[in-house]
Amino acid sequence: MPQITLPDGSTRSFDNAVTIAEVAASIGEGLAKAALAGRVNGVLVDTSHSVEIEAEVAIITERDAEGIEVLRHSCAHLMAQAVQRLFPKAQVTIGPVIEDGFFYDFSYERPFTPEDLIAIEKEMGVLVKENLRVDRTVLSREDAIALFQEKGETYKVEIISSIPGDEDLSFYRQGDFIDLCRGPHVPSTSKFKAFKLTSVAGAYWRGDSNNEMLQRVYGTAWGSKKDLNLYLQRLEEAEKRDHRKLGKSLNLFHFQEEAPGMAFWHPKGWTIYQIVQRYMQVRQDATNYKEINTPQLVDYSLWEKSGHAAKFADEMFSVESDNRMYAIKPMNCPCHIQVFNQGLKSYRDLPLRLAEFGSCHRYEPSGSMHGLMRVRSFVQDDGHIFCTEDQIQAEVADFMDLLFSVYTDFGFDDVILRLSTRPEKRVGSDEIWDEAEKSLKDALNATGLPWELVPGEGAFYGPKIEYSLKDCMGRIQQCGTIQVDFFTPGRLGAHYIAEDNSRKTPVMLHRAVLGSFERFIGILIEHYAGAMPAWLAPEQAIILNITDKQSQYCTEVEESLKNKGFRVTTDLRNEKIGFKIREHTLQKIPYLLVVGDKEVESGSVAVRKRGGEDLGPMTIDDFCEYLSQDVARLGRSEESTVAD
RNA sequence: GCUCGCAUAGCUCAGGCGGUAGAGCACUCCCUUGGUAAGGGAGAGGUCCCCGGUUCAAUUCCGGGUGUGAGCACCA
Numbered sequence: 001m002p003q004i005t006l007p008d009g010s011t012r013s014f015d016n017a018v019t020i021a022e023v024a025a026s027i028g029e030g031l032a033k034a035a036l037a038g039r040v041n042g043v044l045v046d047t048s049h050s051v052e053i054e055a056e057v058a059i060i061t062e063r064d065a066e067g068i069e070v071l072r073h074s075c076a077h078l079m080a081q082a083v084q085r086l087f088p089k090a091q092v093t094i095g096p097v098i099e100d101g102f103f104y105d106f107s108y109e110r111p112f113t114p115e116d117l118i119a120i121e122k123e124m125g126v127l128v129k130e131n132l133r134v135d136r137t138v139l140s141r142e143d144a145i146a147l148f149q150e151k152g153e154t155y156k157v158e159i160i161s162s163i164p165g166d167e168d169l170s171f172y173r174q175g176d177f178i179d180l181c182r183g184p185h186v187p188s189t190s191k192f193k194a195f196k197l198t199s200v201a202g203a204y205w206r207g208d209s210n211n212e213m214l215q216r217v218y219g220t221a222w223g224s225k226k227d228l229n230l231y232l233q234r235l236e237e238a239e240k241r242d243h244r245k246l247g248k249s250l251n252l253f254h255f256q257e258e259a260p261g262m263a264f265w266h267p268k269g270w271t272i273y274q275i276v277q278r279y280m281q282v283r284q285d286a287t288n289y290k291e292i293n294t295p296q297l298v299d300y301s302l303w304e305k306s307g308h309a310a311k312f313a314d315e316m317f318s319v320e321s322d323n324r325m326y327a328i329k330p331m332n333c334p335c336h337i338q339v340f341n342q343g344l345k346s347y348r349d350l351p352l353r354l355a356e357f358g359s360c361h362r363y364e365p366s367g368s369m370h371g372l373m374r375v376r377s378f379v380q381d382d383g384h385i386f387c388t389e390d391q392i393q394a395e396v397a398d399f400m401d402l403l404f405s406v407y408t409d410f411g412f413d414d415v416i417l418r419l420s421t422r423p424e425k426r427v428g429s430d431e432i433w434d435e436a437e438k439s440l441k442d443a444l445n446a447t448g449l450p451w452e453l454v455p456g457e458g459a460f461y462g463p464k465i466e467y468s469l470k471d472c473m474g475r476i477q478q479c480g481t482i483q484v485d486f487f488t489p490g491r492l493g494a495h496y497i498a499e500d501n502s503r504k505t506p507v508m509l510h511r512a513v514l515g516s517f518e519r520f521i522g523i524l525i526e527h528y529a530g531a532m533p534a535w536l537a538p539e540q541a542i543i544l545n546i547t548d549k550q551s552q553y554c555t556e557v558e559e560s561l562k563n564k565g566f567r568v569t570t571d572l573r574n575e576k577i578g579f580k581i582r583e584h585t586l587q588k589i590p591y592l593l594v595v596g597d598k599e600v601e602s603g604s605v606a607v608r609k610r611g612g613e614d615l616g617p618m619t620i621d622d623f624c625e626y627l628s629q630d631v632a633r634l635g636r637s638e639e640s641t642v643a644d
Numbered sequence: 645g646c647u648c649g650c651a652u653a654g655c656u657c658a659g660g661c662g663g664u665a666g667a668g669c670a671c672u673c674c675c676u677u678g679g680u681a682a683g684g685g686a687g688a689g690g691u692c693c694c695c696g697g698u699u700c701a702a703u704u705c706c707g708g709g710u711g712u713g714a715g716c717a718c719c720a
Contacts, residue, residue: 103715111648201715202647209717213647216715248655257693257711312720314645331720365645365718366711374719459720483720510720547677574677582681596679608680 003054021047021187024059034061036191037070037184044070046136046184062223069097074134074186075124075195075221076102081177082123083217086116092179093155093205093214100231101220105203107155112200112215120217121197131190132175136183138168144180155205156180194228195221238473243525244371250530250587252538253372261369261376263518268538271567272524273517275536277357280381280406280514287402289355289383294335296359300325306334306488307427311460315363332358333485333510336384337492340506345496350506351387351395357517358382372522379517385509386489386496389435395509396443396465396482403480403513407469410524411533411635414470417444420457427461427487436484437463461487464510471527479520483510531588531610534630541591541627543570543605544580553600557593557620564624585610591627 004012004023012026020038024031024047035047037060044066051057060067076095083090083106095104106112112120139147141160148156160169160180172181174189186192196219203216222228239245247253252269255262265273281291297319303309308330309316317328329335336354345352361377368374385395407415419440422433440463444451451465458464467480489495490505498504514520524536534540541561543554551572561568571580577594584592593605598617605623607615618626 113648199714200648203716204646207717209646213716215647218715255712260711306720308720315719333720362719367645367647367716368718369712461720544680546679549677576676576678576683577680578678579682580680585681592680594680598679606680612681614680 002051004051005054005056007056007058017050017052019048019050020045020057020059023051023057027059031059031061035059036061036067036186039066044184047187048136049184068221068223070184070186071191071223072097072102072221073181075192075219076104077134077172077174077177077179077181077185078124078127078189078192078195079120079197079217079219080104080106080179081127081174082120084177085127086119086123090215091153091155094159095179101198101218103203103216103218105205105214105216107205107212107214111202112217114200117197117200117217121195124192124195124197127175127189128192129190130175131188133188134172134174134185136185137171137173137178139171140168141166144169144171147178148180192221193223194225195219196228196232234473238475238526241473241526241529242371243373243522246525246530247372252525255371259377260366261364261374263372263375263377269521271538272521272532272536276514276517276521276524277379277381279409280357283402283406284355284381284383287353287398289353291355291357292336292339293356294329294332294339294358296329296361297326298329298335300327302334302338302492303327303330306492307461308334312362317361317363328361329358330360330362332356332360332380332382333384333488333508334492337489337494337508340386340489340494341492345386345506347388347496347498347504350496351385351391352506353383353385355381355383372518372525375516375518378519380512381514381517383511385511386494386506387509388498388504389439389507392436392439392484392507392509393443396440397446399482399509399511399513400443400447403467406513407467407479408636409634411527412469412471415449416468416470416476417447417449417451418454418466418468419444419451420454420459420464420466422463423456423458423460425460426458432486433463436486440465440482440484459483459485461485467513469523471523473526475526477523479515479523480513481511481515485510532590533633533635534590534627535632535634537588537590538567539569539587539589540567540631541593541623542584542589543568543593543595544577544584545570545572546577546594546596548572548574549597550595550600554595557595557605560620561624564628566624566627581608585612590630591623593623 002014002018004014021032021035024035038045038047038049039058039060040049040051040055044060060070062068062071080092080095084092087108089109091107093105093107095102144160145157148160163169169180170183171178172183172185197217198220199218201216202213205211205214220228220231222231247269250268251266252272253263253265256264284291300309300318303316312330316330319326319328336356339354340352357379359377359379364374364376387395404415421437444465462484464481464483466478468476468478470476485508489508495503495505543557545551545554554570554572558568558570571584581592588610590610592608592610594608595605599605602617604617604619606617607623609615
């Protein structure tokens with residue numbers, strides 16, 4: 001006699017065991033139709049799931065996040081079924097839900113083409129019309145293996161065989177298609193209203209590059225056509241913000257074949273770069289970092305000593321000169337230890353915070369490069385803190401204060417914290433790792449913010465915290481990091497004299513707030529859609545004359561604004577004002593200063609913001625004051641974080 | 645690094661089943677001096693990514709390379 005409690009607290013009694021579908025039907029016809037799955041005492045189940053005793057039950061529809069997930073998962077099955085109808089020789093492997101969609105990996109004799117994708121999507125439509133029931137069945141491991149062996153699905157057999165334990169396994173059947181799956185799934189193929197296959201690409205079986213490359217088809221599915229369109233619009237918006245596109249159209253930087261993965265910075269892009277770097281310099285000066293600079297070319301033996309050559313030789317550029325092998329530095333830390341090693345250090349010198357904006361080169365795999373986001377030549381706001389074990393926690397806490405404050409200045413309020421702990425391949429004793437991980441955990445807990453544990457992802461020399469920020473598109477971008485290193489200082493002979501007159505090896509903390517400038521600027525460009533806030537804008541204002549008559553005055557205004565330290569230019573071309581407004585608006589210059597006879601007469605400029613807002617005429621002094629305030633806000637104001 | 649796609653004027657892109665190519669914008673010159681998102685006219689501009697092969701002939705077809713895009717793998 002099941003007694004069912006619904007989410008609103010109401011209860012319903014049934015005489016016999018009842019399915020989720022029946023519960024939904026008892027509430028209303030519309031709900032019965034909309035039901036995609038159910039939740040019984042917190043567990044997601046199929047609508048065919050039968051409830052026999054007292055339970056809390058919720059009907060899951062496309063309005064629930066879980067409903068959309070079920071829909072996407074089922075859509076992956078729908079796609080697999082369509083693929084096997086069209087390409088009977090294709091073998092199925094796995095097809096999980098991912099953010100905003102799903103994919104399914106197939107093994108097939110040839111790669112799928114974009115035309116195949118269209119055909120598959122069409123076939124999926126046919127399957128929807130066929131309204132096939134989706135049934136859950138349970139098979140024993142032996143029966144399941146026999147079934148898929150018979151079908152020639154060798155990958156599925158491998159998956160089934162590798163599932164630990166010996167309980168029965170659940171399968172979902174729709175028409176002639178059957179797949180191993182935990183479920184739940186939608187009750188029928190008619191439930192799909194809005195889906196689209198988005199791309200096809202290779203992907204390694206089990207994510208291992210030694211294995212066969214499978215054909216991965218990506219798709220997306222939504223509860224309604226409207227949601228699907230909103231999603232597609234979001235993709236378009238992201239494409240418009242692509243920093244590679246904006247870098248070209250705003251004339252910030254370029255790449256060319258002769259220097260793959262290395263940016264050529266143009267005046268406007270370099271201005272942004274310099275502003276960001278000078279800002280970090282000021283912030284680090286104020287927090288007791290000593291800025292240094294070390295060579296870009298260092299004898300290979302140093303990298304062998306540090307342990308980097310053993311692990312990253314293939315990713316390092318090297319140069320032979322005069323029978324010596326040098327590496328172009330892929331990182332600054334071994335050089336920082338050389339600076340530390342000059343002169344005998346006392347515990348009184350610790351913590352010692354060294355910082356460097358050092359140009360580093362890494363031979364990144366060709367397929368991994370992506371505009372400014374992943375390059376072979378980059379500069380980090382790099383720093384290394386030499387300290388004692390007792391100082392780690394305080395140093396981490398200090399660093400985080402700096403980091404949060406910097407991110408806020410750049411307009412990022414959402415920071416995601418992750419702690420990566422000891423990997424399998426590592427150096428140092430477990431006791432040392434225990435302590436290092438504890439220091440980082442304590443520092444994280446002290447922030448009061450939520451953080452995520454990522455076991456096994458630490459560096460070989462120590463655990464690390466990674467700081468990611470959310471951009472205005474909701475994308476998560478990893479930027480900052482702090483890593484504890486008990487290993488490298490010792491390998492490179494760093495030591496200090498402790499209070500008890502013994503020689504001790506310092507702990508080194510590797511840390512960066514922004515990460516690489518290249519990447520961070522890429523993130524800024526996309527976050528602001530190229531419309532940089534006034535403090536970062538390479539050109540803060542441009543003065544536009546209406547006719548030749550005002551040229552002289554415009555030049556004078558330019559001079560006086562430049563003297564106040566603003567980045568200002570003029571456009572005195574023989575063009576109509578509308579044309580100039582359009583051009584410089586597209587160049588996303590924050591302020592357009594229009595000058596006609598009226599302005600000359602009154603000693604003013606007519607101020608127009610790049611979003612189109614007309615601030616009317618202002619005296620030069622008033623405009624300076626206005627711009628100063630805007631610049632002083634950095635990225636903090638609501639107004640300037642919204643791309644206009 | 646792997647799979648698949650792409651590479652044509654400064655930019656964005658057409659095009660050609662093999663006979664050395666075209667638009668819009670930008671650029672130069674001329675007219676126009678016009679008050680808040682494109683005024684008009686004329687002109688100049690190309691090793692069709694590179695190296696081989698097939699062919700009377702290759703920008704086009706084939707092979708290799710480089711770069712680049714999506715995804716995978718990698719990321720000190």
